[in-house]
Amino acid sequence: FVKNSKERTGTSPSGRHYGHYKALLQGHKHFLETIHGVIELSLQHNIILKRWRRTTTTLIEKETGFPFVHRMRAIHIIEAEVQFLAKNFYITKLMKNAEMTNLVTDEQYGGRTRRQAQSAVINKVLYYNLSHQMLMPAAFMDDDARACYDRIITSLSSLECRKWGLSKNITEFTNKFIESQNYHIRSAYGISHD
Numbered sequence: 001f002v003k004n005s006k007e008r009t010g011t012s013p014s015g016r017h018y019g020h021y022k023a024l025l026q027g028h029k030h031f032l033e034t035i036h037g038v039i040e041l042s043l044q045h046n047i048i049l050k051r052w053r054r055t056t057t058t059l060i061e062k063e064t065g066f067p068f069v070h071r072m073r074a075i076h077i078i079e080a081e082v083q084f085l086a087k088n089f090y091i092t093k094l095m096k097n098a099e100m101t102n103l104v105t106d107e108q109y110g111g112r113t114r115r116q117a118q119s120a121v122i123n124k125v126l127y128y129n130l131s132h133q134m135l136m137p138a139a140f141m142d143d144d145a146r147a148c149y150d151r152i153i154t155s156l157s158s159l160e161c162r163k164w165g166l167s168k169n170i171t172e173f174t175n176k177f178i179e180s181q182n183y184h185i186r187s188a189y190g191i192s193h194d
Contacts, residue, residue, distance in 0.1 A: 001084045002032075011080045013056040013184070013191075018080060039081055046173055048180050052079050058186040077186075082177065089170050092160075097165035154178050 001023055005018040022030045042049060059072040095111060098104050104112065109120040124140070132137035158171040184190045 001087060003105055005080075011077060013054045013077055014051045014079060016080055023171060036082065039085065043085070043169060043173055044151075045167070046176055048173075049079075052082055052177065053180045054170060054192060055186065056184050056186050060076065076183075085173075094161065094164050094166055099167070101169050103164055104166045 002035070003192065004019045005021075007017065007019040007022065009018060011017045021032070024035075038049075041047065047098075056077040058075050060075055061067050062071045062073055092112070095104075097152065109115045109117065124142075127138070127140065132138075154175045158175055161171050161174075162168065
């Protein structure tokens, strides 16, 4: 995770970033082993560290130079260790398990390996053209669940994640993490206070 991370990616409201972890990789490994041990103990005993409870939200322009509110993307910046946990358990293990057990429908393109956004667009155009050429009645529905992650009911998402193969311990940790967050907003004037 550390080797593949980009140093320019904004991380950690505490000021830590991937560059610090990359520097630790170059030095003695026992520092990273200690950090890994803290993460493991936190997971085993369902402990959310104080600095993990701070989330900084910022808005990024989708199109540079056009700062329209409806064209902004909200980004929640959390600590690098929690990003590692999310990537390791949710993206890597959970999605692989879901793919192997066919829990993800074929129509789903987001977040899947060997799937591209262009493929979804091409399929959509082909469906439209075929139904038009064959004079078939058709109805199409697009569901772009943008900016919905902060509206997900955590207990229901935990049940779904358990169905997809995530351990009870990780789902409890995730629920406690989400419920303990203190959100702050980053703007050109700085970061908001509590």
